[in-house]
Amino acid sequence: xxxxxxxxxxxxxxxxxxxxxxxxxxxxxxxxxxxxxxxxxxxxxxxxxxxxxxxxxxxxxxxxxxxxxxxxxxxxxxxxxxxxxxxxxxxxxxxxxxxxxxxxxxxxxxxxxxxxxxxxxxxxxxxxxxxxxxxxxxxxxxxxxxxxxxxxxxxxxxxxxxxxxxxxxxxxxxxxxxxxxxxxxxxxxxxxxxxxxxxxxxxxxxxxxxxxxxxxxxxxxxxxxxxxxxxxxxxxxxxxxxxxxxxxxxxxxxxxxxxxxxxxxxxxxxxxxxxxxxxxxxxxxxxxxxxxxxxxxxxxxxxxxxxxxxxxxxxxxxxxxxxxxxxxxxxxxxxxxxxxxxxxxxxxxxxxxxxxxxxxxxxxxxxxxxxxxxxxxxxxxxxxxxxxxxxxxxxxxxxxxxxxxxxxxxxxx
Numbered sequence: 001x002x003x004x005x006x007x008x009x010x011x012x013x014x015x016x017x018x019x020x021x022x023x024x025x026x027x028x029x030x031x032x033x034x035x036x037x038x039x040x041x042x043x044x045x046x047x048x049x050x051x052x053x054x055x056x057x058x059x060x061x062x063x064x065x066x067x068x069x070x071x072x073x074x075x076x077x078x079x080x081x082x083x084x085x086x087x088x089x090x091x092x093x094x095x096x097x098x099x100x101x102x103x104x105x106x107x108x109x110x111x112x113x114x115x116x117x118x119x120x121x122x123x124x125x126x127x128x129x130x131x132x133x134x135x136x137x138x139x140x141x142x143x144x145x146x147x148x149x150x151x152x153x154x155x156x157x158x159x160x161x162x163x164x165x166x167x168x169x170x171x172x173x174x175x176x177x178x179x180x181x182x183x184x185x186x187x188x189x190x191x192x193x194x195x196x197x198x199x200x201x202x203x204x205x206x207x208x209x210x211x212x213x214x215x216x217x218x219x220x221x222x223x224x225x226x227x228x229x230x231x232x233x234x235x236x237x238x239x240x241x242x243x244x245x246x247x248x249x250x251x252x253x254x255x256x257x258x259x260x261x262x263x264x265x266x267x268x269x270x271x272x273x274x275x276x277x278x279x280x281x282x283x284x285x286x287x288x289x290x291x292x293x294x295x296x297x298x299x300x301x302x303x304x305x306x307x308x309x310x311x312x313x314x315x316x317x318x319x320x321x322x323x324x325x326x327x328x329x330x331x332x333x334x335x336x337x338x339x340x341x342x343x344x345x346x347x348x349x350x351x352x353x354x355x356x357x358x359x360x361x362x363x364x365x366x367x368x369x370x371x372x373x374x375x376x377x378x379x380x381x382x383x384x385x386x387x388x389x390x391x392x393x394x395x396x397x398x399x400x401x402x403x404x405x406x407x408x409x410x411x412x413x
Contacts, residue, residue, distance in 0.1 A: 316357030
């Protein structure tokens, strides 16, 4: 292998690289070659950036003897997908467009392919702001970037990709790591009733999510009755500011990074429809309220009505529902029992330690509490038979054990 260097003014630019493919059969050899190429990037401090060479640097960015940029602005490759990630991408774009550039020199974006994600917020923002877009996993060479940034991307990045960035890849994570590692930290923060959370800027490591060293961490309070959507928006803006601050002092932040504590680690798995079923016998008013605040904006709470699934909409917490009469309280109703409060147009449901309310439900279509009462709960309907009266309550969904399901399928075959 040999390299031809061409002198352009006071700069030294790599123009040709010849190699035999047989020399690159293993990762170690590739890494040595990449390191050697970086060592050959030698430029004078007063040289101007040439856009036709990926090896060139901005004139106001210090470069050491190994060709490594020592201070911002940085050349950044951004990985992201959703609205949470857009806030950080927006902050990076503003920094790139500012004068003087405070943190970002060049910016490109990696997101999921358009076939799978036509309306992904990150792709839409990148297109609107004319940022170069790469479809994962075909992102091309990365040696021209100084640092990567991952925000709510959802894909595990391989080790060989991470090692291509001189300063590694940073991650904006909306929790106080090691608490709530995983893809849904905001939802589990609300669901668990945490009163404090925050944002962590960390370096990612291969093979596992959210275990890398911490560069900076900041806390914030979780407001009462805050939904996951509201908390996520707050943390997204907070994380974007912290990201820019980190990039402005990146070498120092990396030098002072700290490994995560081995104590207090919790996992935040993806939310699913299975989480939305209410257990009237075991869940308290507060637990049902937190479940709605955590997942209600994406997945409707649900229960069983006469054997059919019914979705529960427009939740009303225990502190906002009408007062239940003393006679009803003394009767000790069965969990899942229903009452209709006409004055507030609220459907009340008895749970483990009290009553919660819903303004609407959905069977085949959306029904207000009044419509549901008139169609299904009116006295003339309840008096039709004793059996109907006993079954006229919300029932807890109890999934069959896996062995029972397998036995039934075997019998059907």
